[in-house]
Amino acid sequence: xxxxxxxxxxxxxxxGQSMTLQCAQDMNHNYMYWYRQDPGMxxxxxxxxxxxxxxxxxxxxxxxxxxxxxxxxFPLRLELxxxxxxxxxxxxxLPLIGTSGRMDEQFFGPGTRLTVL
Amino acid sequence: xxxxxxxxxxxxxxxxxxxxxNCSYSVGISALHWLQQHPGGGIVSLFMLSSGxxxxxxxxxxxxxxxxxxxxxxTASHPRDSAVYICAAFNNNDMRFGAGTRLTVKx
Numbered sequence: 001x002x003x004x005x006x007x008x009x010x011x012x013x014x015x016g017q018s019m020t021l022q023c024a025q026d027m028n029h030n031y032m033y034w035y036r037q038d039p040g041m042x043x044x045x046x047x048x049x050x051x052x053x054x055x056x057x058x059x060x061x062x063x064x065x066x067x068x069x070x071x072x073x074f075p076l077r078l079e080l081x082x083x084x085x086x087x088x089x090x091x092x093x094l095p096l097i098g099t100s101g102r103m104d105e106q107f108f109g110p111g112t113r114l115t116v117l
Numbered sequence: 118x119x120x121x122x123x124x125x126x127x128x129x130x131x132x133x134x135x136x137x138x139n140c141s142y143s144v145g146i147s148a149l150h151w152l153q154q155h156p157g158g159g160i161v162s163l164f165m166l167s168s169g170x171x172x173x174x175x176x177x178x179x180x181x182x183x184x185x186x187x188x189x190x191x192t193a194s195h196p197r198d199s200a201v202y203i204c205a206a207f208n209n210n211d212m213r214f215g216a217g218t219r220l221t222v223k224x
Contacts, residue, residue, distance in 0.1 A: 033212065043203065043214040050210055058211065090160060106150065108160040 001026050006091050006109035013081040013116045021076040021112050023091030029107070031094035032074040034058075034066065036087040037111075043090065049074055081116045088113050120144045121206050123215035130222050136191040138218045140204035149180050149187045150205040154217070163189070165207070194222045 007022045025032065034046040045058030049068040063085060065077040078085060091109040121142045130136055140149065151163040164171050164178040166187070171178050175194075180187040191198055201217040 031210070035212075042216040043205070043212075045212050048210055048212075056210065059213070088158065092160075105162045105165065106152075107162070108152075111158055111160075 003027065004091055004093055004107050004109035006089075006112050008112060009110065010113045011115070013078075013114065015081060015083065015116060017081050018077070018079050019081070019114075021078070021089055021091075021114075023074045023076065023109055024072050025074075025091075025093040025107065026072065027093060027095070027107065028071060029093035029095050030071065032068065033092045033094075033106075034064070034074070034076045035090045035092065036060065036085075037090065038087050046076065046089075078114075083116050086114060086116050119216070120213045121204060121215040123202075123204055123218050125218060126216070127219045128221070130194050130220070132195060132222055132224050134194050134222075136194050136198070136220065136222075138189045138202050138204075138220070140187045140189070140215055142185050142187075142204075142206045142213075144206050144208060144213060146206045146208045148207045149178075150207055150212070151178050151187075151189050152203040152205065154201040154203060156200065160203075163202075191220075194220075196222045196224050198222050 004025045030051045033048045035043045037043050044060045047066040049055045052071050055066050089112045092106050094106050124139045148165050148167045150165045154160045175192045177190040199221050201219050203217045205212050205214045
């Protein structure tokens with residue numbers, strides 16, 4: 001298994017540009033999350049999904065959009081990039097909570113470092 | 118006040134010392150999650166617990182639901198344990214994080 005993969009690893013955007021951060025997992029996990037981590041700060045939840053076709057906002061959703069058309073993929077879209085979106089973005093997945101009694105590990109992707117100038 | 122508070126912010130220890138990192142939360146939770154972020158930035162999951170105690174190797178995590186408090190202990194610390202340790206409160210699919218504790222273990 002590749003686990004959770006994210007592309008790209010690094011990106012520099014100009015103010016006002018748009019881009020999509022890709023996230024995929026091959027573990028058949030239902031739960032997927034997008035987080036951002038600002039320099040020297042803690043992680044914050046942007047959006048999450050509990051399964052294909054179902055997404056919901058987290059703590060800091062403004063300026064972002066997500067979709068979940070398949071169990072595997074959970075892309076994060078930035079529209080009209082702003083310097084405040086300079087951050088490291090992590091995608092993560094969790095197995096379906098409750099079905100097998102497992103809820104003990106969240107799998108993280110390697111992160112995408114985004115700079116908006 | 119943050120919903121999830123960690124202490125200490127920074128911790129320096131000598132190799133072999135017993136380490137304790139604390140996490141207090143003010144929100145309701147279905148589970149408390151401990152993560153480790155390596156100096157290179159990668160994040161791995163250590164524990165997710167909703168009651169009692171879990172142990173994995175030299176790491177032990179405990180939680181007291183009534184007091185809304187969790188601790189992460191590292192026995193016989195080693196320089197390779199140097200990392201940022203993060204706790205997160207998980208409830209209704211939402212995840213709220215502490216600011217992290219930066220641990221440095223010196224040889």
